[in-house]
Amino acid sequence: MxxxxxxxxxxxxxxxxxxxxxxxxxxxxxxxxxxxxxxxxxxxxxxxxxxxxxxxxxxxxxxxxxxxxxxxxxxxxxxxxxxxxxxxxxxxxxxxxxxxxxxxxxxxxxxxxxxxxxxxxxxxxxxxxxxxxxxxxxGVARSGNSAWLKDKQQIDGVERSYSVNVQRAKAPGELDKVRIFEFDAQGSLMSRTEAASAKVEPNGVWRLSDVLQTRWQVSANSTPQVSELKLPTLDWPSGLTINVISAALLPAKTMSTAELYRYTQHLSAQEQSxxxxxxxxxxxxxxxxxxxxxxxxxxxxxxxxxxxxxxxxxxxxxxxxxxxxxxxxxxxxxxxxxxxxxxxxxxxxxxxxxxxxxxxxxxxxxxxx
Structure with a gap:
């Protein structure tokens, strides 16, 4: 035989x-x-x-x-x-x-x-x-368009949700034209942060460069107060890792079976389809x-x-x-x-x-x- x-x-x-x-x-x-x-x-x-x-x-x-x-x-x-x-x-x-x-x-x-x-x-x-x-x-953009991601954080015992828009990635962990929208627990927009570029550190912190931050605050008489702040750099702690960002920006064929599984778990945890x-x-x-x-x-x-x-x-x-x-x-x-x-x-x-x-x-x- x-x-x-x-x-x-x-x-x-x-x-x-x-x-x-x-x-x-x-x-x-x-x-x-x-x-x-x-x-x-x-x-x-x-x-x-x-x-x-x-x-x-x-x-x-x-x-x-x-x-x-x-x-x-x-x-x-x-x-x-x-x-x-x-x-x-x-x-x-x-x-x-x-x-x-x-x-x-x-x-x-x-x-x-x-x-x-x-x-x-x-x-x-x-x-x-x-x-x-x-x-x-x-730069690399997903199908010619920007990618949207979601994140949730607990700040001083209060839940904050974030919608993050990334225009493109130049290299692993290096992003161009980032926008971060912060919402409170009721879904009201609290702030918008725009950065010309960002670098994602291994510990999950996003180092934003050339930042314009806009905040909306509601006073006692319910009149919204708008303030703008320009910063050369800003560190934003996030649960969005380099792998998650790459999965959102790059085609699925660039991901292994384990990476696809982790990304689906992230989407489910953030209540995304x-x-x-x-x-x-x-x-x-x-x-x-x-x-x-x-x-x-x-x-x-x-x-x-x-x-x-x-x-x-x-x-x-x-x-x-x-x-x-x-x-x-x-x-x-x-x-x-x-x-x-x-x-x-x-x-x-x-x-x-x-x-x-x-x-x-x-x-x-x-x-x-």
Missing amino acids: RTVRSLLYRDILGSVLFVVLAFLSLFYFIDFVDELDRLGRRGIGAGQAAWLSLLEQPGHFYELFPIAVLIGSIYSLARMAQSSEFTILRTGGLGPGRALSLLTTLALGFAALTFVVGDYVAPQFERQAEQQRARLTG AQQHDIQFWRKAFYPFACLVMVALALPFAYLHGRAGGISLKVFGGIMLGISFVLLNNLAGHLGLLKGWTPWAVAATPSLIYLGISLAAFGWLVRYR
């Missing part, structure tokens, strides 16, 4: 690696052209565009790897079926259960690789790309297991007769299956957000549907073909 395992794993791994390299080469070219067009308008050379495109590749690897596993596995198993290698293996004692267990072990290895790249490698490279792009273009990030968290948590689904979808192709369509037709079918899985996964996320469905169910449903289809097809082929 060790020989059979080595034969299957070596053949499938080679095919998956070839498909991954082909996909990454295509996406690198597309990213390079996009970055060259974007940075060229600012007089930035092709070298920076090439480097930014390279930093995007781990993220593409994470997104494309399950589809590459599907296409590579289908190609390998279909080729073995067409050359009668898989038939010989079956004759030699490779039953359906043993074949399924062998490929499941390989799929778990693929899932572990997907998790490591998605949680540790890709977010680091994505952050570097965003920071490099910020230095070249003058966390549905979108909840769905992102569960999708990221379940995504590595898509490799199991992809290998299960590929296994029935090994039991098709060699004359039941050529390898190219089967590979094309695998590509269509992969595309349909991605479309259903994205569609489920949008529908779940619109309908308010349970986030973990939204994230798990596409994989469960395709896993059921693959196991049903596998069982039918083993029994009747």
